[in-house]
Amino acid sequence: MSHPCLEKNCWRCCDPVKIDKRRWFTDADIPQNSKWEKIWIRKNEIRVSENHSDTVKLDIFECINYDKETKKCKDYENRPPICHNSWCADTNSCKSIHEQHKSATSEKFIKIKHPKPWKKF
Numbered sequence: 001m002s003h004p005c006l007e008k009n010c011w012r013c014c015d016p017v018k019i020d021k022r023r024w025f026t027d028a029d030i031p032q033n034s035k036w037e038k039i040w041i042r043k044n045e046i047r048v049s050e051n052h053s054d055t056v057k058l059d060i061f062e063c064i065n066y067d068k069e070t071k072k073c074k075d076y077e078n079r080p081p082i083c084h085n086s087w088c089a090d091t092n093s094c095k096s097i098h099e100q101h102k103s104a105t106s107e108k109f110i111k112i113k114h115p116k117p118w119k120k121f
Helices: 097-104
Strands: 017-020 040-049 057-063 109-113
Touching: none
Parallel strands: none
Antiparallel strands: 017 057, 040 057, 040 109
16 A cells, blocks of 8 residues: 655645635534544635636645654544545556656645634624
8 A cells, every 4th residue: 555645755735734625624524533622723824826826725724643843643544534635646647656746746825814703792
């Protein structure tokens, strides 16, 4: 079984976690650990593609299982299903993992801060 993120020592999908806004994803979809705690924290930003700003926008999360020093998942073997299917590598592709990784990580994004939510009085 191939593990492209381990083979390429890749951390780009975890630091930070990026979810395409075109995908219907709510806070209820945030993965949980074995203690039913959410492992992603929603950040107050989105990222917009420099080349495809009209279609490619990403919601940003911080993963509590990501170790910023080692750039590894602290619970790789028990990561949730959404983390198994990295968008940068397709096992059915005729391109090598290296070619797929290079094209997936070459996209440039602009950070946009969300306005602070209104406080309820």
